[in-house]
Amino acid sequence: MSLFHRHRGLTPYLLLAPGVLFLTVFFLVPLGFLAYQSLESGNIDFGYTFTWAWSNYSDALHNYRAQFIRSITYAGIATLLALVISYPVAYWIAFRGGRWKNLLLLFIVAPFFVTYLIRTLAWETILSDNGFVVNTLQTLHVLGPSGRLLATSTAVVTGITYNFLPFMALPLYVSLEQIDGRMIEAAEDLYASKLQAFLRVTFPLSLPGVVAGTLLTFIPAAGDFINAQLLGSPDNHMIGNVIQSKFLELTDYPAAAAMSFILMAGILIAVFLYARLVGTEQLTGTAG
Amino acid sequence: MTQELTRRQLLERAAMGGAAITFPGILAACGSSGSKASGGTTSVEQKLAKTLNFSNWTLYIDTKGSAHPSLDAFQKKTGVHVNYVEDINDNASFFGKIQGPLSRGQSIDRDIIVLTDNDRYLSLMIKKGWAEKLDKSAIPNFKNLVDVQKHPNFDPDREYSLPWQSGMSGIAYNDTLTDPVLSVDDLLENPKLKGKITVLNSMGDAMTIVMLANGDDPTNVTDKSWNAAFKRIQTAVNNKQIRQFTGNDYAPILARGDLSAAMSWSGDIAQLGNKNIHWNVPEAGGALWTDNMLIPKGGNIYTASVYMNYVYDPKVQGLMTAGDPKRKIVGIYYIPPVKGAGEAAKQFNPSAANNPLIFPTAKTLSKVKIFDSKALNNQKYLEQWQNLISG
Amino acid sequence: MSTVAVERATRTNVLSKVWTFVKHHILTVYSILFFVYLLLPIAVVVVFSFNNPPGKFNYTWNEFTWDNWLHWDAVPGIRSSIVLSLQIALIASIVATALGTLIALALVRYGFRGRATTNILIFLPLSTPEIVLGASLLTLFLNISFIRVQFGFWTILIAHIMFCISFAVVTVKARLVGFDRHLEEAAMDLGANEWTTFQKVTLPLIAPAILAALLLCFAISIDDFVVTYFNSGSEVTFPLFVWGAARIGAPPQVNVIGTAIFLIAVTLMLINVLVQMRREKRGLA
Numbered sequence: 001m002s003l004f005h006r007h008r009g010l011t012p013y014l015l016l017a018p019g020v021l022f023l024t025v026f027f028l029v030p031l032g033f034l035a036y037q038s039l040e041s042g043n044i045d046f047g048y049t050f051t052w053a054w055s056n057y058s059d060a061l062h063n064y065r066a067q068f069i070r071s072i073t074y075a076g077i078a079t080l081l082a083l084v085i086s087y088p089v090a091y092w093i094a095f096r097g098g099r100w101k102n103l104l105l106l107f108i109v110a111p112f113f114v115t116y117l118i119r120t121l122a123w124e125t126i127l128s129d130n131g132f133v134v135n136t137l138q139t140l141h142v143l144g145p146s147g148r149l150l151a152t153s154t155a156v157v158t159g160i161t162y163n164f165l166p167f168m169a170l171p172l173y174v175s176l177e178q179i180d181g182r183m184i185e186a187a188e189d190l191y192a193s194k195l196q197a198f199l200r201v202t203f204p205l206s207l208p209g210v211v212a213g214t215l216l217t218f219i220p221a222a223g224d225f226i227n228a229q230l231l232g233s234p235d236n237h238m239i240g241n242v243i244q245s246k247f248l249e250l251t252d253y254p255a256a257a258a259m260s261f262i263l264m265a266g267i268l269i270a271v272f273l274y275a276r277l278v279g280t281e282q283l284t285g286t287a288g
Numbered sequence: 289m290t291q292e293l294t295r296r297q298l299l300e301r302a303a304m305g306g307a308a309i310t311f312p313g314i315l316a317a318c319g320s321s322g323s324k325a326s327g328g329t330t331s332v333e334q335k336l337a338k339t340l341n342f343s344n345w346t347l348y349i350d351t352k353g354s355a356h357p358s359l360d361a362f363q364k365k366t367g368v369h370v371n372y373v374e375d376i377n378d379n380a381s382f383f384g385k386i387q388g389p390l391s392r393g394q395s396i397d398r399d400i401i402v403l404t405d406n407d408r409y410l411s412l413m414i415k416k417g418w419a420e421k422l423d424k425s426a427i428p429n430f431k432n433l434v435d436v437q438k439h440p441n442f443d444p445d446r447e448y449s450l451p452w453q454s455g456m457s458g459i460a461y462n463d464t465l466t467d468p469v470l471s472v473d474d475l476l477e478n479p480k481l482k483g484k485i486t487v488l489n490s491m492g493d494a495m496t497i498v499m500l501a502n503g504d505d506p507t508n509v510t511d512k513s514w515n516a517a518f519k520r521i522q523t524a525v526n527n528k529q530i531r532q533f534t535g536n537d538y539a540p541i542l543a544r545g546d547l548s549a550a551m552s553w554s555g556d557i558a559q560l561g562n563k564n565i566h567w568n569v570p571e572a573g574g575a576l577w578t579d580n581m582l583i584p585k586g587g588n589i590y591t592a593s594v595y596m597n598y599v600y601d602p603k604v605q606g607l608m609t610a611g612d613p614k615r616k617i618v619g620i621y622y623i624p625p626v627k628g629a630g631e632a633a634k635q636f637n638p639s640a641a642n643n644p645l646i647f648p649t650a651k652t653l654s655k656v657k658i659f660d661s662k663a664l665n666n667q668k669y670l671e672q673w674q675n676l677i678s679g
Numbered sequence: 680m681s682t683v684a685v686e687r688a689t690r691t692n693v694l695s696k697v698w699t700f701v702k703h704h705i706l707t708v709y710s711i712l713f714f715v716y717l718l719l720p721i722a723v724v725v726v727f728s729f730n731n732p733p734g735k736f737n738y739t740w741n742e743f744t745w746d747n748w749l750h751w752d753a754v755p756g757i758r759s760s761i762v763l764s765l766q767i768a769l770i771a772s773i774v775a776t777a778l779g780t781l782i783a784l785a786l787v788r789y790g791f792r793g794r795a796t797t798n799i800l801i802f803l804p805l806s807t808p809e810i811v812l813g814a815s816l817l818t819l820f821l822n823i824s825f826i827r828v829q830f831g832f833w834t835i836l837i838a839h840i841m842f843c844i845s846f847a848v849v850t851v852k853a854r855l856v857g858f859d860r861h862l863e864e865a866a867m868d869l870g871a872n873e874w875t876t877f878q879k880v881t882l883p884l885i886a887p888a889i890l891a892a893l894l895l896c897f898a899i900s901i902d903d904f905v906v907t908y909f910n911s912g913s914e915v916t917f918p919l920f921v922w923g924a925a926r927i928g929a930p931p932q933v934n935v936i937g938t939a940i941f942l943i944a945v946t947l948m949l950i951n952v953l954v955q956m957r958r959e960k961r962g963l964a
Contacts, residue, residue, distance in 0.1 A: 110718065243811065384814065
């Protein structure tokens with residue numbers, strides 16, 4: 001008996017309608033304006049005109065390839081780190097959290113209540129060149145005697161990881177919490193070790209969460225600019241910084257628009273490859 | 289001359305596809321000297337509005353608790369309520385926000401905004417005709433404007449803008465970490481400071497200071513002087529002398545001792561309250577920047593001009609700048625553009641009145657220069673600069 | 680069994696017991712470390728909320744004071760900015776989660792035309808750099824020439840709902856993908872109709888995901904800067920205020936407010952937990 005509705009009926013469309021309509025009006029239409037703008041040429045002094053300026057795209061790819069690649073790299077590393085760091089905690093909250101689950105979830109998003117700038121300033125205080133952390137690392141010879149943590153690519157990646165932890169942890173939790181503890185018990189009875197039970201049963205069942213967390217972390221992180229701006233040196237800047245400067249300082253709106261589309265395309269390609277890797281059912285559910 | 293201006297403005301507006309090209313407007317521009325006011329433009333209706341919408345930078349006005357004494361006094365005097373909003377925190381982003389409506393000929397619902405002159409946007413607003421002309425007849429206190437501000441190159445006759453406050457850019461150093469850093473040579477090329485200094489990400493500030501150190505004139509930039517200064521900074525980036533390019537976020541880094549020296553703004557250092565950090569105008573000279581009041585297109589010219597006249601009263605300015613500890617009024621603590629404000633401040637806050645960072649001597653002022661606004665709008669320079677600070 | 684074998688068996692038993700004990704607690708220890716790492720900057724923020732700054736900048740510790748807490752709204756504009764941010768965050772997270780849950784349900788459970796396109800539509804806002812997202816939404820508002828758009832609360836709210844929907848969809852989907860449909864089947868076999876099943880079986884089971892989506896959207900909304908900036912008119916939200924104030928020196932009251940929001944949220948959650956505990960006790964009694 002089929003578990004899935006293969007309705008040709010209206011239900012799915014009714015469910016989709018409000019949200020999709022909202023997004024169409026307030027996202028797709030603006031995106032259309034952006035697309036139009038990406039093919040314009042001109043400058044702020046004399047205005048911009050639509051000229052099918054595909055050169056905006058080719059120039060962007062040509063001149064800023066390093067930043068594009070760097071963004072994907074930083075975002076990828078940050079996502080991996082976030083996954084490794086958050087998974088055990090999500091597991092712990094899901095299976096050991098008991099009645100404190102929701103409170104623990106609140107703690108995970110708590111840093112967002114103090115605005116990005118303030119918590120980054122706090123981190124800069126903690127990771128100061130003369131602070132406890134850096135001194136310890138220098139004593140352990142992880143850092144050279146004049147080494148520093150701030151204004152490096154390490155700081156940028158760490159900043160991105162930290163600021164995107166909730167986006168990884170919460171979806172992971174959501175998926176893990178659903179797993180019936182008895183299934184794990186049964187698996188442990190069947191398999192020789194807890195580790196195997198985890199690898200064969202728990203982890204695969206949590207894959208939807210892993211996929212969701214990965215997407216919610218990687219995709220926005222690739223376009224991030226603020227971590228690089230505050231925590232990096234010029235050679236750590238990402239494509240988000242370039243787009244920012246094209247838009248604001250150089251008032252080159254067509255270039256900023258074109259670069260945004262290139263970034264979006266790059267991200268979609270990465271997501272597509274990722275979906276291939278994990279199996280599209282994880283991404284879209286098995287109804288298709 | 290004035291007819292030409294209005295006609296050019298009209299054509300510019302038409303080119304942008306802006307709205308509001310009315311028939312009487314065309315007549316006024318094209319033919320008759322048909323204006324009643326002496327300025328040659330259509331006369332400004334001399335009627336005070338009920339509200340003045342004033343957008344300014346955050347914490348850039350006198351405060352007493354959660355009130356602003358100067359604004360309250362203005363309301364008492366004229367009956368105009370000032371809707372004071374602190375939504376400007378950066379020239380570039382503010383311009384990025386208002387250029388949308390302005391380029392479509394729409395008003396941005398503000399009567400006064402404040403933009404800095406060492407960034408391109410101030411001159412851009414004026415060039416594109418997005419600023420209204422001041423009603424000088426309502427600003428008799430205009431005569432109190434300090435001489436050095438009377439003829440800036442982006443607004444030679446001060447028709448569109450009036451300074452709000454100024455500040456200086458120079459070099460600050462931490463005396464516990466380094467010997468005095470008093471010159472650009474030291475800042476950019478002293479190997480002992482490697483990785484321990486920052487440079488301002490503002491092209492106007494950084495290039496002014498470096499050009500002066502090269503012996504060039506930043507008020508009149510040439511390709512040659514630009515390239516020389518640019519190359520110098522680029523070398524410092526390449527050999528990791530410069531840790532970061534910063535806005536005013538150098539302040540926390542300096543405060544916790546991660547920097548030995550920083551290119552910085554005078555007001556910030558005064559506010560750090562740290563005895564070990566000293567700010568100086570560099571030996572070869574520093575930069576002077578001024579935040580200017582502007583009336584964006586669609587703003588109420590007369591009411592805005594009346595307000596500007598009010599703040600150009602030396603006593604008002606003195607109190608606004610220096611504050612008054614006896615009445616718990618906290619001042620702005622930047623450099624006022626009004627003659628006599630220093631004298632007036634003495635009766636309110638004598639220690640602030642004697643603070644050379646707030647009321648600099650003529651000698652100090654002679655060493656600070658304003659960057660060439662033509663260079664600020666040079667797209668080639670801008671791109672070079674952005675590529676430098678954005679890797 | 681020989682004595683040696685018995686000994687070996689006992690030893691292995693003890694070892695495995697110890698190992699189990701350690702493994703059990705490693706996870707807890709790790710998680711505690713995680714929360715320390717996560718909340719370390721918050722600790723710094725809290726500490727500095729009691730600081731009396733030496734100048735206008737709150738970057739170095741000077742001396743302890745209660746003043747900032749007592750006069751938390753002594754900074755002009757700070758109170759209205761946080762009130763606005765909270766209002767918007769609350770409404771936006773609820774609306775976005777509701778819309779997002781509906782979309783997630785449709786995407787996971789139904790096969791329909793345009794499924795792949797809808798999936799792409801959900802990912803697109805996530806991948807758009809904030810500055811062009813904010814600026815192009817602004818362009819939309821400016822081009823609606825038949826209404827004179829009043830920038831402020833409503834435009835900010837629309838913007839926030841717009842970029843939060845995707846987060847809600849992906850979060851709830853993570854739950855729905857692994858959802859055991861047999862439970863719903865069982866309910867329907869027992870005579871419940873689709874709506875009752877949804878109410879009594881589905882919704883409670885995906886409740887954790889909905890809560891997670893709410894929390895995530897709230898956090899994103901209350902911290903958003905760029906998109907808000909472009910669409911706020913002259914309204915100032917808390918992040919906008921902080922960024923502006925930081926130029927001259929963000930006052931310690933900013934720390935106070937951040938801490939306060941956190942404490943209030945924790946308190947509300949704790950009350951919720953206590954109420955649940957009492958309900959359980961009564962249930963058992």
